[in-house]
Structure formats: structure tokens, C-alpha cells
Amino acid sequence: xxxxxxxxxxxxxxxxxKEKGIEPYPAKSPKGEDISKxxxxxxxxxEFETSVTGRIVALRRMxxxxxxxxxxxxxxxxxxxxxxxxxxxxxxxxxLDIGDFVFxxxxxxxxxxxxxxxxxxxxxxxxxxxxxxPEKWHGLRDxxxxxxxRYLDILTNENSRKTFILRSKMITEIRKFLNERGFxxxxxxxxxxxxxxxxxxxxxxxxxxxxxxxxLRIAPELxxxxxxxxxxxxxxxIGKNFRNEGISTKHNPEFTMLELYMAWADxxxxxxxxxxxxxxxxxxxNVSTIDVKKPFKRVSILQTLxxxxxxxxxxxxxxxxxxxxxxxxGVQLDxxxxxxxxxxxxxxxxxxxxxxxxxxxVDFPEEFSPLAKTYPNxxxxxxxxxYIKKMEIANAxxxxxxxxxxxxxxxxxxxxxxxxxxxxxxIEALEYGMPPTGGLGIGLDRLLMVLLDLDSIxxxxxxxxxxxx
RNA sequence: GAGCCCGUAGCUCAGUCGGUAGAGCACCGGCCUUUUAAGCCGGGUGCCGCUGGUUCGAUUCCAGCCGGGCUCACCA
Numbered sequence: 001x002x003x004x005x006x007x008x009x010x011x012x013x014x015x016x017x018k019e020k021g022i023e024p025y026p027a028k029s030p031k032g033e034d035i036s037k038x039x040x041x042x043x044x045x046x047e048f049e050t051s052v053t054g055r056i057v058a059l060r061r062m063x064x065x066x067x068x069x070x071x072x073x074x075x076x077x078x079x080x081x082x083x084x085x086x087x088x089x090x091x092x093x094x095x096l097d098i099g100d101f102v103f104x105x106x107x108x109x110x111x112x113x114x115x116x117x118x119x120x121x122x123x124x125x126x127x128x129x130x131x132x133x134p135e136k137w138h139g140l141r142d143x144x145x146x147x148x149x150r151y152l153d154i155l156t157n158e159n160s161r162k163t164f165i166l167r168s169k170m171i172t173e174i175r176k177f178l179n180e181r182g183f184x185x186x187x188x189x190x191x192x193x194x195x196x197x198x199x200x201x202x203x204x205x206x207x208x209x210x211x212x213x214x215x216l217r218i219a220p221e222l223x224x225x226x227x228x229x230x231x232x233x234x235x236x237x238i239g240k241n242f243r244n245e246g247i248s249t250k251h252n253p254e255f256t257m258l259e260l261y262m263a264w265a266d267x268x269x270x271x272x273x274x275x276x277x278x279x280x281x282x283x284x285x286n287v288s289t290i291d292v293k294k295p296f297k298r299v300s301i302l303q304t305l306x307x308x309x310x311x312x313x314x315x316x317x318x319x320x321x322x323x324x325x326x327x328x329x330g331v332q333l334d335x336x337x338x339x340x341x342x343x344x345x346x347x348x349x350x351x352x353x354x355x356x357x358x359x360x361x362v363d364f365p366e367e368f369s370p371l372a373k374t375y376p377n378x379x380x381x382x383x384x385x386x387y388i389k390k391m392e393i394a395n396a397x398x399x400x401x402x403x404x405x406x407x408x409x410x411x412x413x414x415x416x417x418x419x420x421x422x423x424x425x426x427i428e429a430l431e432y433g434m435p436p437t438g439g440l441g442i443g444l445d446r447l448l449m450v451l452l453d454l455d456s457i458x459x460x461x462x463x464x465x466x467x468x469x
Numbered sequence: 470g471a472g473c474c475c476g477u478a479g480c481u482c483a484g485u486c487g488g489u490a491g492a493g494c495a496c497c498g499g500c501c502u503u504u505u506a507a508g509c510c511g512g513g514u515g516c517c518g519c520u521g522g523u524u525c526g527a528u529u530c531c532a533g534c535c536g537g538g539c540u541c542a543c544c545a
Binding site for chain 1: 470476478479480481482493494495496497500501502503504505506507508513514515535536537538539540541542543544545
């Protein structure tokens with residue numbers, strides 16, 4: 001039977017209810033007892049009367065008596081219904097389909113094969129389904145359908161469901177961790193006039209009434225630092241960033257970031273906090289992918305390169321020296337690249353390539369870190385990036401709070417890319433004075449990937465971006 | 470954006486060295502009052518991703534396109 005015919009058959013049964021004067025999509029719903037509670041209670045006290053609401057996920061009809069399975073709150077319980085108990089109820093039952101939502105009232109008992117079952121004596125339709133759910137045994141396997149029809153994925157695949165439950169728990173635990181330490185949660189603009197705080201291509205949108213283009217934020221950084229200027233000494237934001245670039249197993253055009261800023265702290269204080277935060281979350285989620293006993297490694301990029309090649313970039317980056325470094329280390333450089341890209345390739349291929357465990361890379365050249373403070377008399381940023389399984393998870397600095405220097409860095413960026421604009425308002429905020437501040441950004445999608453040992457960002461984003469069909 | 474792989478029924482999957490397809494679940498009809506991947510008897514769903522080409526004949530071979538996966542690039 002073709003899908004169309006199946007849908008027609010289901011609609012026929014839907015109409016049967018209508019013709020009987022039974023509303024197939026009632027607004028009011030009776031409240032059922034939680035399935036896990038029913039099972040618990042039965043194991044303690046034996047038979048009792050109960051009611052359940054849920055979706056029918058299996059039917060075993062046997063003429064004058066039948067079994068089915070209802071599913072609610074991701075728990076299942078079997079029900080039993082017999083014609084002789086109530087021919088009216090049995091008539092309703094005969095017009096139900098897998099996928100329908102029902103209310104069942106009955107007595108909990110144990111069948112002779114040992115299954116805890118609700119012996120139904122009242123049955124009510126709560127919502128009709130007119131489509132075919134994925135197959136009961138294999139569930140939904142097709143990667144594309146899983147992503148496009150996530151509702152069917154979480155309905156049928158327990159692993160997938162668990163991922164998103166853990167995602168929610170992860171974010172809850174992060175909030176708890178930060179709130180307990182006196183951090184203040186804020187929401188800053190997603191629609192921005194000047195997209196700043198990161199090196200990325202923004203999405204452009206348009207405000208009709210003002211007749212002006214706006215940008216979806218690529219980072220909340222510059223706004224959060226304004227709040228430090230304003231006197232909030234520990235602030236954080238959890239929210240989406242939008243970057244108009246390629247999609248991959250590690251990149252979704254919109255992704256969730258945690259950014260936090262704390263006054264009276266530098267990047268090393270933030271490093272301790274970051275490690276503590278991630279270990280605490282790993283413990284709370286009860287995952288074994290992060291060794292919470294072992295301190296995270298700390299590796300200086302510039303020192304390592306100096307040891308390996310003799311080249312020292314702590315007084316600035318020379319493009320020729322950088323290229324020679326790459327060559328010496330056997331780093332593959334495909335085509336024309338920006339110095340910062342070459343540098344990234346160098347440390348990724350020569351330092352990170354062997355390290356799977358969490359590692360803080362420190363000591364980045366100042367010129368690749370326009371928002372970070374440097375060490376005195378050096379061109380080395382006080383910055384770290386946390387890598388786990390070769391994936392960048394976090395990025396942090398001692399925040400640059402010297403307005404002139406920040407302004408100069410912005411102007412350099414504009415010189416390199418005339419599309420960019422200097423955020424003068426941010427500079428002005430710094431001119432009022434910002435205390436010494438440490439800042440941190442953690443990519444939460446990627447953090448979850450690492451915690452759950454998943455290889456694709458699409459597995460941790462409940463509705464990842466896909467091209468329209 | 471580039472390379473490689475994939476796309477068969479609503480779902481999970483076979484298959485066709487070129488003669489337009491098949492199994493289980495689901496679905497339809499019948500039997501069945503404690504089943505549980507219920508069972509038994511009968512039914513067989515399909516622009517074989519789309520568009521062209523080669524061919525007497527294409528779901529199969531070839532090309533282009535669409536969608537997905539992986540790798541790379543951009544980036545986080």
C-alpha cells in the first residue's frame with residue numbers, strides 16, 4: 001500500500017471519530033500518571049488503578065483482546081484491552097493507529113509473561129496521527145532524514161535524545177557554576193551596527209523602518225566588555241553567534257558560545273577558571289572523556305617553535321621567517337595564505353597534531369591577537385586557546401584595556417580589510433576606563449562534542465543548517 | 470568552493486554483469502480473549518533523487534544537476 005493510501009486509511013478512521021461526534025483533537029486533556037512512577041508504584045504495592053496519557057507506539061491485535069504500548073516522557077508501558085470489558089471502548093480501540101495520542105484508564109497488573117500492563121477500561125483519543133512513524137525495530141537511520149526531521153529522530157533514537165538532554169544539562173551546569181561564583185548573566189545585541197570581537201564574515205540583514213543594514217553578531221565580546229566598564233565585574237552570556245562561512249563537521253553558521261569577563265583577573269586566572277569549569281561540567285554529566293584528575297597541559301607555542309627551529313617570534317612576526325619555520329617543520333601550505341593562517345597551520349601541524357588530551361596553547365603573537373594585552377616589552381599576547389582532540393574549544397585573553405592601543409589595532413585591521421569598521425563607541429568606552437580584565441569564550445557545541453565523543457557538530461545541534469530540499 | 474562516496478516502497482535494507490524490481494516492519498482483508506520484533510492465511514505499495522545521452526531497451530552504463538556524508542579550503 002502506498003503512503004498516500006495509508007494516510008487515506010488513517011483519515012478514514014479519523015472521520016469515524018468525527019461522525020460519532022467524538023472530537024479527535026480535543027483541547028482539554030486528562031492528566032495521566034507518570035509512567036516510571038506507575039512502574040515503581042506497582043513494584044512496591046502491586047495492582048492499583050491508574051491513568052496514562054501517551055502516544056501509541058505498538059499494537060498487537062488479537063481479535064477480541066489486544067495489547068498495545070503507550071509512550072510518554074520517553075517511557076513505555078504496555079496496555080491490555082478486552083472487548084468483553086466494554087464493547088464501546090473496543091470499538092474506539094479498533095479505530096486507533098500507531099502514532100495516536102490516547103488517554104487510558106485502567107488497573108495495573110502483571111501479565112503471565114511478566115510484563116507490567118494497564119488493563120484498560122476507559123479509552124479516549126487525544127490526538128490523531130495520519131502519518132507512518134519510522135519502523136519500530138531499526139528506527140530512523142538515514143542521516144539526512146535524521147537531521148531534517150529531528151522530531152522523528154528524537155522520538156525513535158534514544159542516543160540522539162540523550163545527546164540533547166545532556167546538552168541542556170551541560171548548559172544548566174555551566175550557568176550554575178558561573179552563578180555560584182558571582183557571575184551575572186546578560187543578553188547583548190545580536191543585531192549589530194559594527195560586527196566585532198572576532199575575525200569572521202558576518203551575515204547582513206536589513207532594518208526596514210530605519211532603512212539600514214545590520215549585521216548578525218559574530219561575537220558578543222565588545223558589548224560584554226562595555227559592561228565591565230559599566231561596573232559589572234563578572235559577566236557572561238550564553239548565546240548564538242553567526243558566521244557567514246563554510247559548513248563542516250566542526251562548523252555551523254550559527255553556533256552557541258559562552259563568553260565571560262571578569263575584572264581583576266588576567267588570562268591565567270581565566271585559564272584556571274576554564275579548566276575548573278570544564279572538569280566540573282564533565283563530572284556533572286558523568287562522562288569519562290575528560291580526565292578530571294589530571295591537570296590540563298600548558299604548552300607555549302613560541303617557545304616550542306624556538307626549540308624546534310631556532311626562530312623566535314616574540315618580538316614580532318616576520319613573514320619570511322614564518323615561511324621558513326613552516327618549511328623546517330614540514331608543514332604543508334597549499335596556496336597563498338595570510339600570516340595568521342600560516343601561523344595557525346604551523347602550530348596545528350607541528351604541535352597539536354599528536355595531542356588528543358586537553359591542552360592550553362599559550363603565547364600567541366600580538367599581531368594575531370588584536371583584542372589582547374601583551375607581556376611588558378614583548379610582542380606576545382597574554383592569550384590561550386584550549387584544544388581538545390585537536391579542536392579549538394576555548395579562546396581567552398588578558399583583555400586589552402588601553403584605548404590608544406586598541407584603536408591602533410582596529411585601524412590596522414581596517415587597513416588590511418577596508419570592509420571593516422572601527423567601533424569608535426567601544427574605544428570611547430575604554431577611554432572611560434576598564435579595569436584589568438580576563439575574558440574567555442567557549443564554543444559550547446564543540447565542548448559537547450568533546451564531552452560526548454561525537455564527531456560532527458550536526459550531532460549536537462538539534463536543528464543544524466541544511467540546504468532546502 | 471574542490472575531491473571522493475552515497476541516494477531503490479512511509480521506515481530498515483536486498484537486487485538488477487542493461488530486458489522497468491524484492492524482503493521485513495508498517496498498511497489492507499480474514500482468523501485469533503495474556504501478546505510482546507505476537508502468530509497464521511491472503512493482498513504488494515515504487516517517476517529505483519532529477520534531467521539528458523548511449524542503446525532495440527537504462528533503475529543499472531555515461532554526463533550534468535539536486536540533496537546528504539566524509540576529506541580539504543574559509544573559519545571557531
